[in-house]
Amino acid sequence: MAAGNPELLFREALRELFIRRNENVGIQMLNSASSRGHAAAKYALSMMLMLRMDDNVEKQKGLELYRELDAAGLLAGSNARCFSILTVSWPGEVQMPRIEEQHTVCASPRCSTRGHMPLLYDYRRRAAERNSVHAFGRAAHIPCIQCRADYDLQAFVNLP
Numbered sequence: 001m002a003a004g005n006p007e008l009l010f011r012e013a014l015r016e017l018f019i020r021r022n023e024n025v026g027i028q029m030l031n032s033a034s035s036r037g038h039a040a041a042k043y044a045l046s047m048m049l050m051l052r053m054d055d056n057v058e059k060q061k062g063l064e065l066y067r068e069l070d071a072a073g074l075l076a077g078s079n080a081r082c083f084s085i086l087t088v089s090w091p092g093e094v095q096m097p098r099i100e101e102q103h104t105v106c107a108s109p110r111c112s113t114r115g116h117m118p119l120l121y122d123y124r125r126r127a128a129e130r131n132s133v134h135a136f137g138r139a140a141h142i143p144c145i146q147c148r149a150d151y152d153l154q155a156f157v158n159l160p
Contacts, residue, residue, distance in 0.1 A: 009033035010041040014085055017048065018094045034065070043069055043078030047156040050105050050149060051097055063105060066149050079155065086160045094160045099153060106146035113147045121154035 010033040017026030027048055033041035042065050049062025069075050086094050106114040120139060139151035 006033040006036040006038035006041065009036075010038050010044070011085060011089070013041065014044065014082070015090070017044075018086065018096060019090060021095065023048075039069065039072075039074045040078040040081035043075065044082055044156075046149075047153060048097075050153055051099065051103075051157075053100065053103055059105065063146065063149055066152070067145060070145060070148070075152065079152065082156070083159050091160070096157045096159060099157045103153075104146075105149045105153065106144055108144070108146065111144050111147060113142050113144055117142075117147055117150035118154055121151055121158075125158070 009029050013026045013029035013033060015026075016022045016029060020026075027045065030041045030045040030048065034045050046062045046065035046069065049058045050066065052058045052062075066075075069078060086096075104115055104117075108114060117139065139148045142148050142151065
């Protein structure tokens with residue numbers, strides 16, 4: 001039944017990735033749901049691919065998926081969809097992947113924001129804890145799409 005339903009594939013992929021810790025099966029399921037037009041599955045797939053430090057080809061594929069979602073204006077909604085499923089459906093069971101401090105998608109030596117996204121994420125997270133207006137806006141104002149992807153990676157691994 002899940003084989004033809006992109007929403008069920010997406011949910012099962014998240015369960016495989018973040019509860020059962022079965023990355024290969026989870027990524028295959030995300031690929032399948034994404035190819036059927038499921039935007040949140042494409043978002044989760046882009047995040048998982050960009051987290052790979054050992055495979056530059058997969059990392060670039062993840063960035064390309066991220067760019068497609070950005071161009072379509074689907075990033076915020078897709079992130080919210082992942083957040084709602086991971087926090088409401090399986091509270092306390094989810095184990096998100098770790099991100100290394102030196103891990104960045106942006107590799108441009110001329111980029112003025114490269115490497116600063118973990119700091120921006122931490123600042124926004126602490127502002128949200130204080131109900132400050134500085135908590136809003138994510139990284140949309142950052143001109144470098146690769147740095148925006150770095151920010152979203154920080155947000156993704158800290159979802160639940």
